[in-house]
Structure formats: structure tokens, C-alpha cells
Amino acid sequence: MNPQTLYVLQQPLADRLTLGLLRQHIQTTDPLWISLEPRPWLPQRDGKRLTGRLPGIEPLARTLPEGLDDLPLLAASVYTPGHWQHFHDAHPLSGLPGQCITWSLESQEGSRSIEVLCRRQPVLTWQDRHRFGLAGQGVLPPSLETEHYYQNGKRLAWRLLPTEPNP
Secondary structure, eight states, rough: OEEEEEEEEEEEOOOOEEEEEEEHHHTTTSSEEEEEOOOOSSOEEETTTTSSOOOOOSSSSOOOOOOOOOOOEEEEEEOOEEEEEEOOOOTTTTTTOOOOEEEEEEOOTOOEEEEEEEEEEEEEEOOGGGTTTTTTTTOOOOOOEEEEEOOOOEEEEEEEEOOOOOO
């Protein structure tokens, strides 16, 4: 593991985390990867609950799906070349507000620095996507690189490193 300095900036979310709120946060950036974790309850369209896979929701994507801005999210991650952000929705029972945590390798206004140990790790993407109804997308490369950041033996953050998509 290699020692490294990370810069972190925590900001509260003004509202509950939805796809629309996430879209507002990333409209000025060009994400390399976006990871979405929808809430377990189902959204409604025209008074009916949507069941099954939601079109456009992938485990890892380059763009946000259209037409689902009211989709409630539990969490989301956005990876750009200069920084990465983890969004967490509010937890009303515990009183924790929603927040956006921005991690960077370079100092940002208002951020604090922390000393961490970094470990790089290759990961394989889903080779059997067709079993889960996700065939034909071709967005994921065969493998990705991740960096994990540890402090006092606990993993604080991780990020996907920039890679090229499949041709």
C-alpha cells in the first residue's frame, strides 16, 4: 500500500436524493462512470407502480437515464477524472441528513486533507450480464481498475479509475 493525501468535502443535500437532484449536481461535469442504487420501493407512473427492470438503470453507466427524474435513490456515485462523489440519501429514523461527499487527490476550496494508504486492484466486470437481462449494452469494459483508500485499517473511500469503454 502506498501513502497518499486525499481531500474530502462534505456537503448536505438540500432535498431527498432522486435522479433529478443527481442530474442537477452533475450537469456541469462529464462523468466517466455513474453508479446508481435506487430505493427499494417502486416508482409510480400514471397511478400504477412500475415493476421489473427500469429501463436505463444499469449497475454502471456513462449517462443518467431520461424520464426517471423522480426515481428515489438510496445512494449514487459519480466518477470524474479529477474527483469522485458519493451521494447518500437522508436516513429519517436516525436523523442523518442526505449528503454529498466529494473526494479528490487535489485540494479544493473548503476541503480538509487526510493521510491514507492506497491500494490499487483490478476487478472483472460482469461476464454473464445476459443472465440478468443486461445483455447488449456493451458499455462496460472487460475489466476495471479501482483504488481503495484506508485509514487506521478501515476503508474510507474507493474510486474507479479512468478506462476506455469497449469499441
